[in-house]
Amino acid sequence: MPASAEVQTPPLDEQPPPQQFxxxxxxxxxxxxxxxxxxxxxxxxxxxxxxxGIPNKAVTAIVGPSGxxxxxxxxxxxxxxxxxxxxxxxxxVLLDGQNILDRKVHLPWLRSRVGMVFQQxxxxxxxxxxxxxxxxxxxxxxxxxxLAARVEESLRSAALWEEVKDKxxxxxxxxxxxxxxxxxxARSMAVRPEVLxxxxxxxxxxxxxxxxxxxxxxxxxxxxxxxxVTHNLQQAARVSDRTAFMFLGRLIEYGTTERVFNxxxxxxxxxxxxxxxx
Amino acid sequence: MSAATAIFDRSGxxxxxxxxxxxxxxxxxxxxxxxxxxILFSLLRNGFGGFGLSVFTEDTPPPGASGGLRNAILGSVxxxxxxxxxxxxLGMLAGTWLAEYSRDGWYSRTVxxxxxxxxxxxxxxxxxxxxxxxxxxxxxxSALAGALALALIAAPIVTRATEDVLRLQPRTLRESGVGLGxxxxxxxxxxLWKAAAGGIITGALxxxxxxxxxxxxxxxxxxxxxxxxxxLLRPIANLPVTIFNFALSPYEDWxxxxxxxxxLIAFAVLAINVLVRILAxxxxxx
Numbered sequence: 001m002p003a004s005a006e007v008q009t010p011p012l013d014e015q016p017p018p019q020q021f022x023x024x025x026x027x028x029x030x031x032x033x034x035x036x037x038x039x040x041x042x043x044x045x046x047x048x049x050x051x052x053g054i055p056n057k058a059v060t061a062i063v064g065p066s067g068x069x070x071x072x073x074x075x076x077x078x079x080x081x082x083x084x085x086x087x088x089x090x091x092x093v094l095l096d097g098q099n100i101l102d103r104k105v106h107l108p109w110l111r112s113r114v115g116m117v118f119q120q121x122x123x124x125x126x127x128x129x130x131x132x133x134x135x136x137x138x139x140x141x142x143x144x145x146x147l148a149a150r151v152e153e154s155l156r157s158a159a160l161w162e163e164v165k166d167k168x169x170x171x172x173x174x175x176x177x178x179x180x181x182x183x184x185x186a187r188s189m190a191v192r193p194e195v196l197x198x199x200x201x202x203x204x205x206x207x208x209x210x211x212x213x214x215x216x217x218x219x220x221x222x223x224x225x226x227x228x229v230t231h232n233l234q235q236a237a238r239v240s241d242r243t244a245f246m247f248l249g250r251l252i253e254y255g256t257t258e259r260v261f262n263x264x265x266x267x268x269x270x271x272x273x274x275x276x277x278x
Numbered sequence: 279m280s281a282a283t284a285i286f287d288r289s290g291x292x293x294x295x296x297x298x299x300x301x302x303x304x305x306x307x308x309x310x311x312x313x314x315x316x317i318l319f320s321l322l323r324n325g326f327g328g329f330g331l332s333v334f335t336e337d338t339p340p341p342g343a344s345g346g347l348r349n350a351i352l353g354s355v356x357x358x359x360x361x362x363x364x365x366x367x368l369g370m371l372a373g374t375w376l377a378e379y380s381r382d383g384w385y386s387r388t389v390x391x392x393x394x395x396x397x398x399x400x401x402x403x404x405x406x407x408x409x410x411x412x413x414x415x416x417x418x419x420s421a422l423a424g425a426l427a428l429a430l431i432a433a434p435i436v437t438r439a440t441e442d443v444l445r446l447q448p449r450t451l452r453e454s455g456v457g458l459g460x461x462x463x464x465x466x467x468x469x470l471w472k473a474a475a476g477g478i479i480t481g482a483l484x485x486x487x488x489x490x491x492x493x494x495x496x497x498x499x500x501x502x503x504x505x506x507x508x509x510l511l512r513p514i515a516n517l518p519v520t521i522f523n524f525a526l527s528p529y530e531d532w533x534x535x536x537x538x539x540x541x542l543i544a545f546a547v548l549a550i551n552v553l554v555r556i557l558a559x560x561x562x563x564x
Contacts, residue, residue: 080456085381111459122454125473134468135458184454191458 021265023255025053025242031195031225032077037091039072039081039249046072048249050091054195059217059226061240061257063233064272068246070229074197077227078114079107095195112139115188115224119200121180123172128164131172131183135191150190157223158186159216178209185216189223196220198228202235214239233273237261245269318544325541328534333542337506338520341529347539349506349515356508357421357500357516358490361428366482369433373440373478374466390441396434404430405495413499421507421514424500428492432485439481443474480554487550491543493518517543 032054039047047069054060062070072081079100081087093100100110112135124131132151136142142150151168155161160182164175172183181201188196198217202210217226217239230236236243237257244254245268253260253269264270332346339345372393380386408427413419447470455465471478496502501513502520517539524536 078457080453083453083456108459108461111457116454116457118450118454118457120448120450122448122450124451124455124469125475126468135460138458138460138464187454187458 018266020251021253021255021269022052022251023259025055029053029055029058031056031096032227033092033094033097034073034076035092035094037073037076037089037093039069039076039089040087042086046249047076047089050246050251052244052251052254054225054227055242056194056225057221057223058241059221059228059239061236061243062227062229062246063231063236063243064246064252066231067248069249070244070246071199072249073246074116074199074227074229076101077195077197078111078116079105080111080116082107108138112191113193114195114197115191115193116197116199117181117184117188117201119203121177121184121204123175123180123183125173126171127169128172128175128183129168132186132190135187139191154186154190155183157189157216157220158182159212159219160186176209178205178212181205181209181213182216185213185220189220193224195225195227198226200229200231203231210235233261233275245272247272321537321541321544324534324537325544328531328536328538329541333535333538338504338515338524338535339531340504341527341532344531345535347517347520347535347542349503350517350520350539351542352506352508353421353500353503353515354490354517356510357424357428357496357514358486360421360425360510361432361489362482362486364425364429365432365436365485368429369436369482369485370440370471370478372433372437373442374444374471376437376441377444378462378466378470393434393437396430397438399431400494401431401492402494402498405498408495409498418511419499419501419513421500421510421512424496424514424516425510427495427499428489431492431495432482432489435485435488436478436481439484440474440478443477443481444470446477447473476557476560480557483550483554483557487547487554490546490550491518493522497522 030053034050034052034054037047037050038045050069050073062073064070075081076089076093077100079089081089089101091101095110095113098105100114124134126134129148129151132154133147136147136150152161152165155164160179163179164183167174172180175183181204185196185201201217202213205213214235217228220226221241228236228240240257242255243257243260245252245260245264245266247268253264253266260269261273264273270276330346332344334346334348334351336344336346337349338347372389376386376390376393380389405427408423408430412423412426416423451469451473452465455469456462460469496516496519500516500519502523503513503515505515507514521536521539521543524532524539527533
């Protein structure tokens with residue numbers, strides 16, 4: 001439904017609401033800087049000139065109606081789109097000042113710095129311990145006690161340690177759905193990334209598991225920059241410090257979560273956060 | 279309203295049609311079951327007649343002497359294992375390439391099509407093919423040629439099973455691996471093959487069951503051997519060809535051994551199928 005249909009004629013003494021309102025993130029807080037990003041699925045232009053800063057040690061939520069490009073934006077940040085032919089990104093995405101869209105970027109290195117958790121939990125077919133240790137074993141040559149300590153630390157940071165500490169050698173597939181999802185968070189955290197991408201991580205979880213996962217997210221922001229894509233506005237309001245609203249491939253509004261929810265400046269964002277569409 | 283009454287109306291033509299159809303289905307099932315039971319019954323009755331410990335301890339005898347099937351059993355096991363080693367390596371690699379690496383181009387479509395053709399190729403053609411490429415140039419029948427022929431029959435089955443079961447793995451499983459910075463070959467090696475292991479093993483066991491009874495491809499390749507031999511470059515004894523020869527012979531003791539051999543193969547295939555069922559059931563709970 002086009003939101004423009006709902007824009008009312010403003011009184012004469014007021015300016016019409018802007019089409020876009022993006023608050024800049026202070027330069028010293030920026031972890032990832034996205035500049036004029038365009039994305040294509042073959043001929044389909046899915047992201048149009050997106051520019052925004054993602055702050056370090058904070059949670060940034062990306063919201064918007066289905067198909068607005070929020071997952072696409074997330075999938076650019078670790079270049080996982082590169083698995084599929086015909087998908088390409090143009091523009092700049094600077095991670096600590098380095099353009100990750102550069103062809104010369106070593107992808108395993110990039111992905112060890114930018115972790116990702118998906119909508120569907122995807123434990124590997126091995127034990128809980130081996131799941132968490134999987135990424136660590138790829139990059140680091142830790143001795144047994146060190147590896148065990150890292151696994152424990154990661155499971156604790158995902159608030160899963162107490163529940164699984166006695167069955168670390170059991171198959172991860174025997175865990176519940178909510179536990180599996182937190183295991184995926186722990187697996188990503190074990191390689192000590194700097195950015196963690198969450199693609200609708202709670203959409204398949206029950207309310208209690210969702211609450212646990214949200215607590216985990218809030219506590220993890222002490223260590224990493226977190227970007228979460230969510231369909232759930234309440235969730236965005238609960239966990240995030242900043243919120244970006246996207247519509248039809250464009251970034252419409254971006255700012256502190258409190259401001260975007262309480263005082264949206266663009267008509268489309270206002271309609272969306274008040275539940276008039278989307 | 280009329281639709282609802284039609285659904286609940288069981289008295290008219292619909293009821294007659296339904297009854298006739300169910301009857302036909304039951305008849306068809308009965309015919310198939312009777313045939314199967316007849317085969318199994320004659321196999322059991324005749325097979326046990328020739329059965330004894332000597333089947334496993336003595337080699338195939340000349341007519342009139344006592345003997346067993348030791349060399350043929352061992353030869354069959356050897357042929358099947360050699361063939362399966364080659365078929366599993368080839369089939370897993372080909373299936374993995376088709377599922378994970380091939381873009382949907384003319385080359386992958388051709389490979390897939392040829393594989394499907396090989397799946398249903400008459401086994402006697404495979405035997406003749408190996409005769410032309412491996413037996414005639416080397417001037418002699420050999421166990422190796424027999425294993426090659428069996429491998430050519432088994433490999434397409436393993437290829438197809440591997441591709442199918444890898445395609446069943448969720449896309450996000452690969453993406454999670456990639457998202458951790460894992461090189462793709464490690465994702466295949468450590469994650470995908472493990473996740474798909476149940477299906478691949480099932481496919482391999484079915485291929486094993488299929489080749490363990492094949493006779494035609496061995497007639498032109500491994501031939502047969504009256505004596506005990508494990509030399510892969512010489513003709514080797516094997517159950518299917520031994521059964522074929524003994525069953526057509528006029529000697530009663532040879533015919534008895536043929537029945538025993540047939541029973542042995544039937545049980546081996548049955549055991550493999552039961553194993554497959556168990557693996558498949560366990561796979562669902564993992």
